[in-house]
Amino acid sequence: MSKPLGKDNRIPNDSKPLGPLFDFDETIRFDKIVEREKTLALCRFLKYKMIRAKFNKEVKIMKMAKALMLLLLMAGVLALPLTSWAKTEIIWWHAMGGFLGERVNDITNKFNASQSEYEIKAINKGGYTDVLTAGIAAYRAKTPPHIMQVFEVGTQTMLSSGAIYPVYQLMKDQGIKIDWDDFISVVKTYYSKGGNLYSMPFNSSTPILYYNKTAFEKAGLNPQVPPKTFEDIEKAAKAVVSKGAAKIGFTVSWPSWTLVENMHTWNDQPFANNNNGIAAMATELKFNGKLGTQVMEILTRWQKEGIFTYSGRAARGDQPTINGEAAISLASTALVGTMARTSKFDWGTGYLPKLSGYPQGNSIIGGASLWVMKGHKKEQYKGVAKFLEFLGQPEQQAWWHANTGYFPLTRAAIKALSEDHFRKNPNLWTAFAQITSGKTTPNSLGIRLGNFVAIRDTLEGEMENIFSGKKTPKQGLDDAVKKGNQTLKEFASLYK
Secondary structure: OOOOOOOOOOOOOOOOOOOOOOOHHHHHHHHHHHHHHHHHHHHHHHHHHHHHHHHHHHHHHHHHHHHHHHHHHHHHHHHHHHHHHHOEEEEEEEOOOHHHHHHHHHHHHHHHHHOOOEEEEEEEOOOHHHHHHHHHHHHHOOOOOOEEEEEHHHHHHHHHHOOEOOHHHHHHHOOOOOOHHHEOHHHHHHOEEOOEEOOEEEEEEOEEEEEEHHHHHHOOOOOOOOOOEHHHHHHHHHHHHHOOOOOEEEEEOOHHHHHHHHHHHHOOOOOEHHHHHOOOOOOOEOOOOHHHHHHHHHHHHHHHHOOEOOOOOHHHHHHHHHOOOEEEEEEEOOHHHHHHHHOOOOEEEEOOOEOOOOOOOOOOOEEEEEEEEOOOOHHHHHHHHHHHHHHOOHHHHHHHHHHHOOOOOEHHHHHHOOOOHHHHOHHHHHHHHHHHHOOOOOOOOOOOOOOHHHHHHHHHHHHHHHHOOOOOHHHHHHHHHHHHHHHHHHHHHHOO
16 A cells, blocks of 8 residues: 655655555545645636736726827817817908007907907008008919008099909808998998998098197187187187197198198088099099188198197197197097097097188098908908908997097997997097088098099198298199199009
C-alpha cells in the first residue's frame, strides 16, 4: 500500500509510483483538495471577471467623459467664431465724426444686437466730400461698400451715376413694405425721381439762426426775441460788439448753403433753371441776380463795420457759436445736439432772416441720405434692406432726432415722440417748424445740380474773393456763375 498523505495534505514526493487505487480515506482527502482548488480557481475567476468588468466600465465611462469634454470644448471654442461666420457683413461708409459719429455707432449697435443674421460695419471715411470721392473710386474698382452716406449736394451725381440700387426698388424686391407717403414732403421730394425714393433719408437738416441770449442780455437786448430780418441782425450785432458782450457779431457755417442757396429758396428766388434742377437737369445758374448781389453787399459792409466775421468753409463757423464768441450765427440744425450738451451759456434759435421786398419761400434740406450701391450678392441686399427698414422705424427715428437735432423724417416718428417733446425742446422745434411752415414753390423744392460739390467749391472760392476785397460782390458772383455753368455743361455731356 502507498504511503499516507503528509500532515499538510500534500502527496509525498516519492519516486515510487502510486498504486492504481486509493483507499477510502485517501480518496476523501484528495477530493477535498480538488474541491478546494476548484473553489479557489472559481474565486480567482470571479474576481478576475469582476475586475475586468469594473475596468471595462471605467474605460467606457472615461471614453464617454472624453467625448463629452471634446464636445464641450468644441462648443466653447467654436461658439463665437461660428456666430460671427453666420452673420452676413454689411459695409456702411459714413461721414460723421465726434458726437454725431458716436450716435451713428449707437444706432448701428442697436441694429446688430436686435438680430443675429447681419452685422453692419459702420466706417467713417472722413468728411462728406471724402465719402463721395472714395465711393466713386471704389465703384470703379468694383469694391464699393453696400451703403454710402452722401450729402445732399451729391444727389444729382448719384442719380446720374448708374452705380446705385434705388431704395424703393430694393424694398420691393425684398418684400419689405414701406409707407413712402409717410415721409415729410420736403424730404421725400428732394430724394425722389419720377415719384420714387432713390435713397433712404437719414440725417436731414436745414439751417437756422442761433443767438447767444447771455450776450443779448449784457448788450441790453431782449434775450427772448431772436432776430427775424437782416435789419434785426445788424442792430443786434452792433449792440453786442460795441458793448463788448461778444467778440463776433455775426458769422455763418457752410457759407454757400446758408448765405446763397438757402437765401434764394427762403426768399423764393431761383438759384438755377429748371426749378433748381428738380424738374430737369439744370444747365444755367442764376444766383448772380439781385438777391445774391444784395446779400454779398450787406455782408461786405458789415465786415468793414466789424460786425461780420467770415469763419471759413464747411462747419468751421460752428466753433465760435459753440464757445459763445459769436452773438448770432447761421448753422445747421444738427448743431442743436452739440449746443445742448456742451454750451455754458444761455442760447436760443430762430428762423432764417428774411430780406425785405421778397416773397416767402422755404428753407431747403441739408444733411445726407443713404445710397445702396450695385455689385453685391442678393443675400447681402436682404441685410441692407433690413437695416434701412430698422432705421425707418418710428422709435429709431424719434431717438435719432432727439439725440442729434436732425429731423424726424416721418409722421409716425413725430407721433412716437412724447406729447411735450417740442415744448421741452424748443430749439428742436425751430427747424422743424421752419421747414414745414414755409411756402413750397418751384424755387423752394430744393437744389439738385450735377457735380454740385465742384459748383459749391467754386462759389465759396469767389465769396472769399469778395470778403477779402479782391472782387466786388457782382464780379465775384458773375465769375462763380460762369465757372459753374461750365461745370454743369461738362456734367451734362457725360450723361446724355
